[in-house]
Structures are given as structure tokens and as C-alpha cells.
Amino acid sequence: MIRSLLIANRGEIACRIIRTARRLGIRTVAVHSDADATALHVRLADEAIPIGPAAARESYLVADKIIAAAQQSGAEAIHPGYGFLSENADFAAAVQAAGLVWVGPNPASIRAMGLKDAAKARMIAAGVPVTPGYLGDDQSPDRLQAEADAIGYPVLIKAVAGGGGKGMRQVDAAENFQDALQSCRREAASSFGDDRVLIEKYILSPRHIEVQVFGDTHGNVVHLFERDCSLQRRHQKVIEEAPAPGMDEATRAAVCDAAVRAAKAVDYVGAGTIEFIADASEGLRADCIWFMEMNTRLQVEHPVTEEITGQDLVEWQLRVASGEPLPLRQDELAITGWAMEARLYAEDPAKGFLPSIGTLDAFDLGEGARIDTGVEQGATISPFYDPMIAKVIAHGATRDAARARLSHVLEDAVIWPVRTNAGFLVKALDHPDFVGGTVDTGLIAREGEALMPPERPDDEALSAAAAALVPAHPLAGFRLNAAPRTEATFLLDGAPVAINDIEPAGDGLDTVLISQAGQTWELKPWRVDGRAAGGAGDGSILSPMPGRVIALDVAAGDRVTKGQKLLTLEAMKMEHGLVAPFDGTVAELNATMGVQVTEGALLARIQAEDE
Known part of the structure; x- marks a missing residue:
């Protein structure tokens, strides 16, 4: 068994890995940026090493700094968690070249499945059904437009090197394709350093079904059943569950067997997830479920699989990386009960889900569910990283029992002054389609207003x-x-x-x-000397959060119409477009491409036509 482990990550997943490692008697080493110097994962680890400034590209994404920290600390192995460098084949190879144990799949497997076009071609050869689309090398805008037109709208543009909803755009009409393509490529280049894309047919009644797979160095590959991740907002998973509602045994066997074939096709070792898209217009059927991609890492939603199988998947990862065979055979794995996970984000649904930052003066999620988090009361939510602050996981004997338990815990959450999506999650859990198990990936887009939490207490x-x-x-x-x-x-x-x-x-x-x-x-x-916050009815366009200007769509003096995009900010790994509040003229433009701005900064001012 590995004796010492460096976790090349932060937040919730770093804390999660540390807890399992500690239970196994493994010494842990944390790395941290300047912004995370007092973070929970830093305090939980046996040792912590600073690796640079707050920006991830100068700290958590610098492979040389991570490897140097492992060598400095005497760590024997590196666990990448998810996100950051977890699916970077070059980083995995560099870790191994440095004589360290890589807690993950072989670099060749990451490369084989990391590029969506090549992965789909490999799956076709392995007899795994794939979604219709375009995977070609010709990346010219005209060729991509032509392929999308031929496939028929709606289509999805997806970054070849993407994942986690980044670098993905749905396009419903031909006239919107080029704008979506540019935005997708920009986000892909920023997130993955690769702006290539593929085109897929968009399924009109889609459900997102994924299968947890595990391989070892002895040639064994098993699945740990499926998860349903269909409740999504802008292609980001919101609530996940296991098993999938409406999944009969025959369909489960077909999908899980296909996932094992996919993993074996790339000699897979460690934890991985095979993601499928299902056309659920007539329920879940094996002939209407297609391979989308493989995530060559541990998934955010892995706790629901742990809850229904009774297994610790991080422990499995560490044992496999140590050269041990898989802890259980396929016939020794079974489903017990139902589990659901809600992703708790620091974001404000009332403001278009803009990220919320600040100090957690109050942070209490009570009891009754498993809480995986990287923060605690008094912690600061910064603008530099993903806004997920916790995962709330509930297990029950039945789906409704798990759903009710999860809903009750979220209802009682006390978090202040940072805003969260807890109220939104409660409304989603109580939506009739979710209660009935008939949710598809478009539910939130269709029912957005109905899922908004109350604006004030009763x-x-x-x-x-x-x-x-x-x-x-x-x-x-x-x-x-x-x-x-x-x-x-x-x-x-x-x-x-x-x-x-x-x-x-x-x-x-x-x-x-x-x-x-x-x-x-x-x-x-009420205090007489209190000052009320003023409304922005004068056309001032203020930055809603700290961020970086990554696109300017207008110039000073331009005429604009209500709702027209003026500029785009990047913050917390997401793009946020700012639009004109009414028809008028750009009277003032203070935003500059590439410049970091503070919350509340005046970026532009629109002068109304009648002024």
C-alpha cells in the first residue's frame, strides 16, 4: 500500500481524499495557492506546501510545481482528484517519469479517451454505439457549419478536449451557429488549451446516464452500476442519483456491459466513467442509448455510487495504484437502496446564477445527510475557483426516501451572507417531473421560473x-x-x-x-442613518463580480438595442455576458480586453435614445 500521498487539488475533493487516506494510515500532503493558505484541506493534511498565486494557471495547473512539491515532501504518490490536471496525460506521464506513483489511469488511456473525436472512433471499433455527429479534422467555420446543417438542428458544439460542461453550446438554428462556435472555441481554449470542436445531434428528450467502471493492473475490469445525471443547468450537473429511475435489468445489463467493453478497449486502470446519452421519449431502452465520452478520473458524483454499493472508491483507487487487484469481483457487487447528490454552489439564482463570494459568517447544513465539503464557517469564498462549496448526499431504502431526506436537509440550510442555490435545489427536488423520475436534461431550461426560490420569507x-x-x-x-x-x-x-x-x-x-x-x-x-442600495436605472453597466474581460462586442458611440450583448466577463471558470438594459448609445466604455476588474466597477454606460 502507498505510504504517503500528495493531493494535487483543493477544496472538497482534496478533503475527501485526505479522509480516506488517513483511515488507511497514509500520510497526506496538500498543496495550496496563496488564496488557499488557510483552507480546510490545508489544515486536514499532515503537511502543506505553497505552490503560487491565487490564479489556478499559476498554481494548481503548473505541473512542475506539483511534482516539485511531491519530491520536496517525500510523497510516494500523487492523486489528482478531478478537474485541474486530472485528465492531463502529459502530467500523468511526468509524474511517472519522476519516479512517483500516479493514482489514475495510464497516460495512454487518458490520451485515447481524452479527445472526443478519437474516443468515438475507438468506441465504434469496439462495438459501442455512439451518437450521430461530425468528428472530422477540417475545423474551418464553413465546414463545421455545413456539417451542422446536414445533421439537422438542434446540434451540440462540444470541445474535443472538453468536459464538465465547459466548451459546449447548444445551437437551435443555423443563423446562431457561428456566434456559438466562436464562444465555444474561446471557452475551450481558455479551459483546455485546445479550441477544436466536434458536432453532435442534440437529442430532444435526452437523459444523461453514466456507468462507473474500475480496472486494475491484473486485467480485471468491473462496473459499479449506473448513475442518472439528467438534471442539468447549462450542461452542468445539478442533482445526480443512483441507480437510474426507470432502468430495467435488461437495459442495465446492456449499458453496463457496453461500459466495460469501452474500458477494456483502452486497457483501463483505475476509476473512470463512461457517459451515455439516452433518448428517453419512450423510456430507457438499450437501443436508444449512445456513448458520449469517457471521463478518465473520479467523478464529482462518485458518492452516490459509494452509497448504493457500500464501497469507498478512493480506497479502490489507492489499492489499484498500489498494484493490488480490485477489492471485489463483478458478482460480489450489488445495489442497495437509492442515493441522491445535490451540488451546492455559491451562486445567486435571483441574479441569473451569478457566482457569490465573501466570508461564510454562517454555514450550517445540519444533520441527516453526508456532507462532502472543503469549507466551513468563517471560510472565504474567492472568485478564483469553481463555485461548488459542498455536495449533499442522501441515501434511503427507496428513491422517494432519499429524495425527501435530501430535500429536508437543504430546506434547513443556514448559509450567510454568501448566496447559494440551496433553495433552487429544493424546488427542483420537489418538481413533479423529478418526483416521478421522468426528468430529462432540458427540465431546468423549460421550468426555470417555476424553480426559482422565494424572494422573501413568509x-x-x-x-x-x-x-x-x-x-x-x-x-x-x-x-x-x-x-x-x-x-x-x-x-x-x-x-x-x-x-x-x-x-x-x-x-x-x-x-x-x-x-x-x-x-x-x-x-x-431600521436605522435612519442606513443607506439603501441604489438601482442601476441610469444605464450604468457594473461588474457583478470580480472577473476578467474576455470579449468586447461594442465600441464607444455604437447604437445598441435592449438585450444586446456588450461584453463578456470570465469568473469562477464561467463566462458571463453583460447586455444593454434598453435601446440607446454606448456613451462610455471603460472595459479593456484581458483586464481584471473588481466587483461594482463601471464597465460601460448606455445613454437612452430619448436623453
Whole structure:
């Protein structure tokens, strides 16, 4: 067994790996950027080594720094987690060349499956069904447009080297293709250093089914059943579950056997996931499920597989990397119960899911579920990394039991002042299509408004919170010849709100957090010297978060129409387009390509036509 391990990652997955390694008696080494110097994974590890500035491209993505840290610490092996360098074949090869153990598949397997076009060709040769599309070398915009036209819309443009929803765009009409292609290529180049794309037919009633596979150095390959990851927003998974609802035994056998064939076709070692797209218009059928891609690493959603199989997949990885055979044979693996995982993001659904940053003054996910996280109360959510702050995983004897447990935990979450998608997740879990197990990947896009969490607490919750702020003194609210005052104005997240029927019960509190339906609000007494936040009705385009300007679509003096894109910011590994609030002229443009901007910075100002 490996005796010492460096984790080339951060956050939740680094903490997850450290916990298993500690249980196995393995010494752990963390690496960290300047921004993560006090992060939870740093404190959990036996040793921690700084590797550079906050930007991932100067720290977590620098292979030489990672390998040097392993050699400095005396670590015997490197575990890449997911994301960052986890599917970088050159990094894997460099780790091995340095005499270190790579906890992952062979570099040749990563290369074979890392490029989607080559992977699909290999799968066709192995008899694995693939989605119709274009995988050619001709990457000219005209050729790609022609292929998309021939396939028929809607189509998906996907980065050849992509993953995790990055470098992917759905195109519904020919006239939108070139704009989507440019955006996709830009994001692919930024995320993967490779702007090549492929084109796929977009399935109209799609479900995302994936199979966990595992191989060892002794020629054994098994599957640990399927997961359903169909609930997605902008191609990013939101809630995952195992097993897949509606999956009969015959279809399960066909899909899982195809996944094992796919892994064997590249002599796969370690943890991997074979992803399939299913046309679920007539339910799950083996002849309507096609290979999409292979992720040559541990997946974010691996906990649901652990929960239904009772296995620790990180332990499996470490044992396989140590040269041991797989812990169990295929006939020794079975499904027990149901599991669901929700990805808790630091983002604000009310503001178009913009990332939210700041200090977690309150962070309490209670009990009743497994919580995999890399943060704790008092931690700072920075703009430099992915906004996922926790995974909430619930297991139950039945699907509905797991769903109800997950929903209840998220409903009771108390997180402040950083905004999260917890309320959105609660609404998604309670949506009739999800409850019925008939969700497809387009649900959130279709039902977006219906899934939005409440903007404010209900009156009962407000009254109870207000009561805790009003002193319970016998003369509270007393006026001569008048009844005690039972109405007052407070500040709810900084906005004035009148609250009636208050029964004073306060004991000196000056702020109360209200938690309801996954949302958290702050209630404070009204103060005359308080300053309300002003609205941006003057055409000022302010940066909603710290980020980097990666595209400018207008120039000063240009005429624009309402909703027209002005510029694009990149923050937290996502692109965010800023648009004109009304028809007018670009009177001021302060944004510059490639420049980092702060939250609230004035990037542009639109002058209305009638001004």
C-alpha cells in the first residue's frame, strides 16, 4: 500500500481524499495557492506546501510545481482528484517519469479517451454505439457549419478536449451557429488549451446516464452500476442519483456491459466513467442509448455510487495504484437502496446564477445527510475557483426516501451572507417531473421560473424574526393614550420591509438570520442613518463580480438595442455576458480586453435614445 500521498487539488475533493487516506494510515500532503493558505484541506493534511498565486494557471495547473512539491515532501504518490490536471496525460506521464506513483489511469488511456473525436472512433471499433455527429479534422467555420446543417438542428458544439460542461453550446438554428462556435472555441481554449470542436445531434428528450467502471493492473475490469445525471443547468450537473429511475435489468445489463467493453478497449486502470446519452421519449431502452465520452478520473458524483454499493472508491483507487487487484469481483457487487447528490454552489439564482463570494459568517447544513465539503464557517469564498462549496448526499431504502431526506436537509440550510442555490435545489427536488423520475436534461431550461426560490420569507417567519429584535420590555412601544405598537419597519437584506403583528420577545439582538426553503435572509432593525442600495436605472453597466474581460462586442458611440450583448466577463471558470438594459448609445466604455476588474466597477454606460 502507498505510504504517503500528495493531493494535487483543493477544496472538497482534496478533503475527501485526505479522509480516506488517513483511515488507511497514509500520510497526506496538500498543496495550496496563496488564496488557499488557510483552507480546510490545508489544515486536514499532515503537511502543506505553497505552490503560487491565487490564479489556478499559476498554481494548481503548473505541473512542475506539483511534482516539485511531491519530491520536496517525500510523497510516494500523487492523486489528482478531478478537474485541474486530472485528465492531463502529459502530467500523468511526468509524474511517472519522476519516479512517483500516479493514482489514475495510464497516460495512454487518458490520451485515447481524452479527445472526443478519437474516443468515438475507438468506441465504434469496439462495438459501442455512439451518437450521430461530425468528428472530422477540417475545423474551418464553413465546414463545421455545413456539417451542422446536414445533421439537422438542434446540434451540440462540444470541445474535443472538453468536459464538465465547459466548451459546449447548444445551437437551435443555423443563423446562431457561428456566434456559438466562436464562444465555444474561446471557452475551450481558455479551459483546455485546445479550441477544436466536434458536432453532435442534440437529442430532444435526452437523459444523461453514466456507468462507473474500475480496472486494475491484473486485467480485471468491473462496473459499479449506473448513475442518472439528467438534471442539468447549462450542461452542468445539478442533482445526480443512483441507480437510474426507470432502468430495467435488461437495459442495465446492456449499458453496463457496453461500459466495460469501452474500458477494456483502452486497457483501463483505475476509476473512470463512461457517459451515455439516452433518448428517453419512450423510456430507457438499450437501443436508444449512445456513448458520449469517457471521463478518465473520479467523478464529482462518485458518492452516490459509494452509497448504493457500500464501497469507498478512493480506497479502490489507492489499492489499484498500489498494484493490488480490485477489492471485489463483478458478482460480489450489488445495489442497495437509492442515493441522491445535490451540488451546492455559491451562486445567486435571483441574479441569473451569478457566482457569490465573501466570508461564510454562517454555514450550517445540519444533520441527516453526508456532507462532502472543503469549507466551513468563517471560510472565504474567492472568485478564483469553481463555485461548488459542498455536495449533499442522501441515501434511503427507496428513491422517494432519499429524495425527501435530501430535500429536508437543504430546506434547513443556514448559509450567510454568501448566496447559494440551496433553495433552487429544493424546488427542483420537489418538481413533479423529478418526483416521478421522468426528468430529462432540458427540465431546468423549460421550468426555470417555476424553480426559482422565494424572494422573501413568509409573513409568519418574518413576524417571528422581528419579535426577536423588538425588546420584550413592559414599556416597549408605549405611547400615552395609545395601544402598544405592533408594526415596525425593518431591513430585510438591506431593503425596508414593514412587519405587522409583532409580539416583542427580543433580548438585545441587533440582527436575525431567517432560514426557510433553503434560503437565508438577514433581518435588522431600521436605522435612519442606513443607506439603501441604489438601482442601476441610469444605464450604468457594473461588474457583478470580480472577473476578467474576455470579449468586447461594442465600441464607444455604437447604437445598441435592449438585450444586446456588450461584453463578456470570465469568473469562477464561467463566462458571463453583460447586455444593454434598453435601446440607446454606448456613451462610455471603460472595459479593456484581458483586464481584471473588481466587483461594482463601471464597465460601460448606455445613454437612452430619448436623453
